[in-house]
Amino acid sequence: MRLDLARVGVRYGGVEAVRDIDLSIAGGEILALLGPNGSGKTSLIRAIAGLVPMTGRLLFDQRPERPRDIGYMPQDIATQAALTVLEVVLLGRFGKLGLRVGRHDLAAVQGLLADLGIAALAGRQVTQLSGGQRQLVFLAQALAAHPRLLLLDEPISALDIRHQLEVMEMLRRVTRERGITTITILHDLNVAARFADQIVMMRAGACIAAGPVETVLTPALVEQAFEVVPLVFRAPDGRLLVTPLHASPHR
Amino acid sequence: MFRRTFLAALAAQMLAPAFGAHAQTRQTPVQITDAFGRTVTVRVPAERVIPTFYYEEFTAIAGVEGWNRVVGMTRTAWESWRQSIYNRYVKVIPPLASVPDIGLADDNTFSVEKIIALRPDVVLVSSYAFGALKHHIAQLEAVGIPTLVLDYNAQQLERHLISTRILGRVMGTEARAEDLARFYETRYRAIVDRIATAKIAVRPKAYVEIGQLGPEATGLSYASTMWGAILNNLGADNIAVGKLAGPSGPMNPEAVIAANPDVIFFAGSSWPNRPKAVKTGYDATPEVTRASLAPYAGRPGWADIPAVRSGNVNAVEHGLCRALFDIVAYEYIAKRLYPDLFRDLDPEASFREYHAKFLPVSYGGTWMLPLKP
Amino acid sequence: MTAAAEAVASGYHSLMARRVMVLILGLAALVASFVLDVATGPAMLRPEAVIRSVLRLAEDRTVDAIVWSIRLPIALIALVVGASLGLTGATMQTILNNPLASSYTLGVSAGAGFGAALVIVFGQAIPLPEHYAIPVMAFVFAGLACSGVYAIGRSRGATAQVLVLAGIAFLFLFQSLLSLLQFVASPEALQSIVFWLFGSLQKATWPKVGIVAAVLAGCIPVLVVDVWRLTALRLGDDRARGLGIDVRALRLRALLVVSVLTGAAVAFVGTIGFIGLVAPHIARILVGEDQRAFLPASALFGALLLSCASVASKAIIPGAIFPIGIVTSLIGVPFFIWLITSSRKVFW
Numbered sequence: 001m002r003l004d005l006a007r008v009g010v011r012y013g014g015v016e017a018v019r020d021i022d023l024s025i026a027g028g029e030i031l032a033l034l035g036p037n038g039s040g041k042t043s044l045i046r047a048i049a050g051l052v053p054m055t056g057r058l059l060f061d062q063r064p065e066r067p068r069d070i071g072y073m074p075q076d077i078a079t080q081a082a083l084t085v086l087e088v089v090l091l092g093r094f095g096k097l098g099l100r101v102g103r104h105d106l107a108a109v110q111g112l113l114a115d116l117g118i119a120a121l122a123g124r125q126v127t128q129l130s131g132g133q134r135q136l137v138f139l140a141q142a143l144a145a146h147p148r149l150l151l152l153d154e155p156i157s158a159l160d161i162r163h164q165l166e167v168m169e170m171l172r173r174v175t176r177e178r179g180i181t182t183i184t185i186l187h188d189l190n191v192a193a194r195f196a197d198q199i200v201m202m203r204a205g206a207c208i209a210a211g212p213v214e215t216v217l218t219p220a221l222v223e224q225a226f227e228v229v230p231l232v233f234r235a236p237d238g239r240l241l242v243t244p245l246h247a248s249p250h251r
Numbered sequence: 252m253f254r255r256t257f258l259a260a261l262a263a264q265m266l267a268p269a270f271g272a273h274a275q276t277r278q279t280p281v282q283i284t285d286a287f288g289r290t291v292t293v294r295v296p297a298e299r300v301i302p303t304f305y306y307e308e309f310t311a312i313a314g315v316e317g318w319n320r321v322v323g324m325t326r327t328a329w330e331s332w333r334q335s336i337y338n339r340y341v342k343v344i345p346p347l348a349s350v351p352d353i354g355l356a357d358d359n360t361f362s363v364e365k366i367i368a369l370r371p372d373v374v375l376v377s378s379y380a381f382g383a384l385k386h387h388i389a390q391l392e393a394v395g396i397p398t399l400v401l402d403y404n405a406q407q408l409e410r411h412l413i414s415t416r417i418l419g420r421v422m423g424t425e426a427r428a429e430d431l432a433r434f435y436e437t438r439y440r441a442i443v444d445r446i447a448t449a450k451i452a453v454r455p456k457a458y459v460e461i462g463q464l465g466p467e468a469t470g471l472s473y474a475s476t477m478w479g480a481i482l483n484n485l486g487a488d489n490i491a492v493g494k495l496a497g498p499s500g501p502m503n504p505e506a507v508i509a510a511n512p513d514v515i516f517f518a519g520s521s522w523p524n525r526p527k528a529v530k531t532g533y534d535a536t537p538e539v540t541r542a543s544l545a546p547y548a549g550r551p552g553w554a555d556i557p558a559v560r561s562g563n564v565n566a567v568e569h570g571l572c573r574a575l576f577d578i579v580a581y582e583y584i585a586k587r588l589y590p591d592l593f594r595d596l597d598p599e600a601s602f603r604e605y606h607a608k609f610l611p612v613s614y615g616g617t618w619m620l621p622l623k624p
Numbered sequence: 625m626t627a628a629a630e631a632v633a634s635g636y637h638s639l640m641a642r643r644v645m646v647l648i649l650g651l652a653a654l655v656a657s658f659v660l661d662v663a664t665g666p667a668m669l670r671p672e673a674v675i676r677s678v679l680r681l682a683e684d685r686t687v688d689a690i691v692w693s694i695r696l697p698i699a700l701i702a703l704v705v706g707a708s709l710g711l712t713g714a715t716m717q718t719i720l721n722n723p724l725a726s727s728y729t730l731g732v733s734a735g736a737g738f739g740a741a742l743v744i745v746f747g748q749a750i751p752l753p754e755h756y757a758i759p760v761m762a763f764v765f766a767g768l769a770c771s772g773v774y775a776i777g778r779s780r781g782a783t784a785q786v787l788v789l790a791g792i793a794f795l796f797l798f799q800s801l802l803s804l805l806q807f808v809a810s811p812e813a814l815q816s817i818v819f820w821l822f823g824s825l826q827k828a829t830w831p832k833v834g835i836v837a838a839v840l841a842g843c844i845p846v847l848v849v850d851v852w853r854l855t856a857l858r859l860g861d862d863r864a865r866g867l868g869i870d871v872r873a874l875r876l877r878a879l880l881v882v883s884v885l886t887g888a889a890v891a892f893v894g895t896i897g898f899i900g901l902v903a904p905h906i907a908r909i910l911v912g913e914d915q916r917a918f919l920p921a922s923a924l925f926g927a928l929l930l931s932c933a934s935v936a937s938k939a940i941i942p943g944a945i946f947p948i949g950i951v952t953s954l955i956g957v958p959f960f961i962w963l964i965t966s967s968r969k970v971f972w
Contacts, residue, residue, distance in 0.1 A: 046862075049865075049866050050865075051862065051865050051866065068868055070866070070868075071866075072862075072863070072866030072867075073863075073866075074860065074862040074863055074866065076860065076862070079858075079859060079860070081858035081859055081913050082858075082908045082909075082912040082913040082918075083855070083858065083859075083912055083913055083914065084639065084912065086632065086635070086636055086639075087855075087912070087914055088859065091852070091855060091856050091859065091867070092867070094852055094853075094856055094867045094868070094869070095867070095868060097852055099848075099851070099916065101636070103633070106629075106632065106633045106636060107629065107633075109632075110628070110629040110632040110633065111629070113632060114628055114629070119628050119629075119631070119632055122631075122632045122635055122636070123635045123636075123639060125912075138863075141863075151866075354666075354944065357812075357815055358815075358819075359819045359822075359824065359826075359945075359947065360944045360945065362666045362667075362944070362945065363694060364665050364666045364667040364690050364694050364695070365666045365667055367667065367686055367689050367690050367694075368667035368668075368669070368686060368690065370686055379812060382747075382812060382816070383812065383815070383816055385753075385755055386755050386827045389755070390693060390694065390829075393693060394685075394689035394693060471811075496807065496808045497808060497809060497810040497813075498810050499810060499811065500810075
């Protein structure tokens with residue numbers, strides 16, 4: 001699905017959390033939303049998901065109506081619900097579930113569990129999982145309804161590097177194969193560099209850079225956004241690697 | 252001829268019980284209007300009756316034989332609340348000890364189920380419990396068990412007389428009931444009429460309090476019910492009127508002192524587990540009663556109250572209230588309120604007479620007493 | 625399907641089967657408790673006599689009167705009130721995201737108590753006969769408390785926090801007013817108020833059973849429609865709204881259902897505590913929070929708890945009836961503690 005944002009802004013009370021965001025993203029693309037804490041990334045995602053009131057315009061495939069099949073994964077993975085992993089993931093299909101859970105619901109979900117490597121956990125209580133395992137469960141939930149738009153708020157923050165790799169590869173594959181639009185907030189610049197098709201860099205509610213990886217992950221822009229002096233270099237296989245050297249001197 | 256009459260009389264005496272018994276098993280349904288104006292159909296005389304309060308009245312009207320026809324009762328209201336009185340009666344009424352308990356309205360143990368299982372002809376409830384028992388009475392009615400309300404609590408002549416006559420009707424002892432009614436009415440009217448004729452200029456100020464918890468606590472006083480009603484009927488100026496949150500309640504101690512009552516009455520009894528109570532009843536001697544009363548008169552700030560200065564602080568048995576023998580209390584209180592007017596009254600003699608004529612237990616103990624002899 | 629997929633599916637089906645088993649066993653226990661409730665009572669009737677009366681085999685007027693006009697209504701009202709309290713407790717814990725919530729958290733019980741006390745103290749001023757007036761006023765004031773919470777909630781986004789705070793405000797309001805009434809009441813009225821607050825099944829009649837049952841039957845479909853929304857709500861407001869659920873409307877709808885059902889139950893039996901708190905916890909531990917199982921299980925265990933409490937209230941003092949509100953607390957609290965400390969799966 002194609003997503004267009006025109007002058008999107010979010011205001012909480014007197015505070016402007018997001019201001020004047022313009023961007024477009026085509027189906028089959030992963031857009032990484034980067035920026036320091038408090039830069040408005042979560043607010044922007046919540047605005048796209050329809051959870052907070054916003055100004056400006058959103059077009060989904062050039063139409064203003066928000067579609068029903070959006071997969072949203074909030075940042076918070078704590079839960080106290082007495083539900084099994086399978087039940088949590090099935091809830092992602094809300095809207096398609098009748099009073100009885102049918103064979104095709106189960107079929108839709110089990111493939112997802114296998115892809116994320118948590119099929120063996122299907123019958124476990126969600127409260128008994130580790131943080132990383134829970135994160136995979138909630139990701140599966142976001143994907144369960146076969147959404148055309150995926151909004152992920154820090155989906156891999158609790159995972160070890162192997163799982164991070166597997167999940168991002170899965171996301172890339174799913175995004176491409178099904179032509180869905182994936183917008184994900186990430187803290188790890190290198191993961192973003194490796195998997196994103198587009199990056200939007202935010203600072204203080206505004207977008208300070210948007211575009212392909214090379215144009216955004218420059219030392220100057222990274223320093224402007226994060227107030228760190230980075231080392232940006234290209235690995236032999238061509239990918240960009242960013243590492244912070246030291247904090248920027250205060251102006 | 253004399254012998255023939257004598258033999259006829261003897262034969263009649265011997266046959267009478269047989270006839271009597273036969274008559275007793277023949278019941279007729281009659282319409283009775285109870286103390287609350289409810290008209291209820293009851294089969295009289297009742298063979299199976301359940302009284303729930305006013306037991307001394309029941310005994311006075313139905314006699315000891317009446318207890319043979321009692322199939323259930325509220326035991327707490329006699330056995331616990333008036334233990335020393337109950338203990339005397341149970342000695343002379345053998346069936347009393349084993350009458351089944353059907354529960355008490357006050358603590359929600361009143362059991363319709365138990366009553367139904369006892370198959371009574373009628374249930375007698377007291378006016379004060381009626382409010383809490385509306386649902387139960389409706390349930391009993393629905394299965395054909397009538398309930399009559401008796402009311403000695405109102406302390407009104409009419410209600411006393413109606414309740415007495417109803418009991419007589421139900422138990423088939425109308426003659427006795429009439430005797431009692433007349434005993435009561437003549438004495439009551441005598442007192443009240445004398446007060447009215449005397450045209451008292453200044454009403455004596457009176458204060459009544461239940462002396463149960465000791466002089467440090469303030470016991471219940473009554474504005475318009477129970478002892479309050481008695482004071483009002485006797486034309487006294489009841490200082491509690493207008494000063495209580497409801498019909499009864501503890502008065503503010505300051506208000507008592509400020510009102511300067513001329514006569515004070517403490518309602519006492521022989522309550523178990525109440526060591527500081529004013530002690531009256533069958534087992535109390537005058538010394539014991541006075542000893543228990545004195546601390547109350549010695550309350551702080553009370554020394555200058557007219558009633559205390561003149562020694563007009565009195566103990567009266569709380570059980571005299573809401574009963575047919577409250578006439579004795581009327582006589583005593585009238586004497587204390589208007590000493591010059593009622594020199595001829597002797598309440599103790601009246602109570603002795605009441606016992607002799609109507610009760611199976613003998614008179615004794617201390618029931619009403621001034622602090623200063 | 626692959627082997628792994630088959631495993632997932634069959635795992636789910638056996639989970640469902642286990643839950644059905646729990647419900648069936650619960651139902652069996654409920655039937656047993658109900659039978660015991662009808663068979664016991666102060667009149668000490670023999671079991672054969674009771675059975676004959678229930679099945680209308682013989683006609684003994686006394687036994688029939690006791691069984692049909694006293695025991696059956698009481699046993700049945702224990703079932704429908706218990707189910708209502710369990711169901712509303714479960715719903716409240718879900719929408720308020722609070723394990724200590726029950727329908728009383730909204731101030732419903734305090735409102736009902738105040739309404740009943742008004743009738744008890746000022747009965748003469750109200751044109752209805754008292755045994756209608758008390759349930760009606762109890763229901764009206766329970767409704768007022770809930771409407772107040774609803775109105776405040778609606779104006780402030782109906783989040784769990786706002787609803788709890790509003791509920792507490794109304795709880796204190798009505799409790800203070802109730803205390804005021806108790807202050808001016810005569811001793812008899814005071815006694816009546818206290819006993820009403822204890823709760824009692826003893827005033828059950830067939831019409832009352834019918835009314836509560838009808839309200840329960842009417843409320844169930846309304847909750848069934850929201851069964852998946854409520855399950856999703858357990859994962860947090862954000863996730864639920866991300867799934868497209870109007871969380872505010874959901875809470876307000878649930879609030880309405882809870883107020884009506886609780887009001888009806890409390891109006892006739894007074895405030896019987898702990899059922900609405902404990903039954904959902906039992907249900908949660910045994911069947912989890914898929915609301916398709918959680919709600920029926922909460923209702924079932926609520927009915928079971930109250931029915932057992934009714935039996936117990938008759939057994940404690942043979943021949944008398946112990947106030948049921950005290951029984952539910954005395955049994956409910958230690959049971960609750962045992963539940964929390966001994967269970968492997970503890971939620972919250």
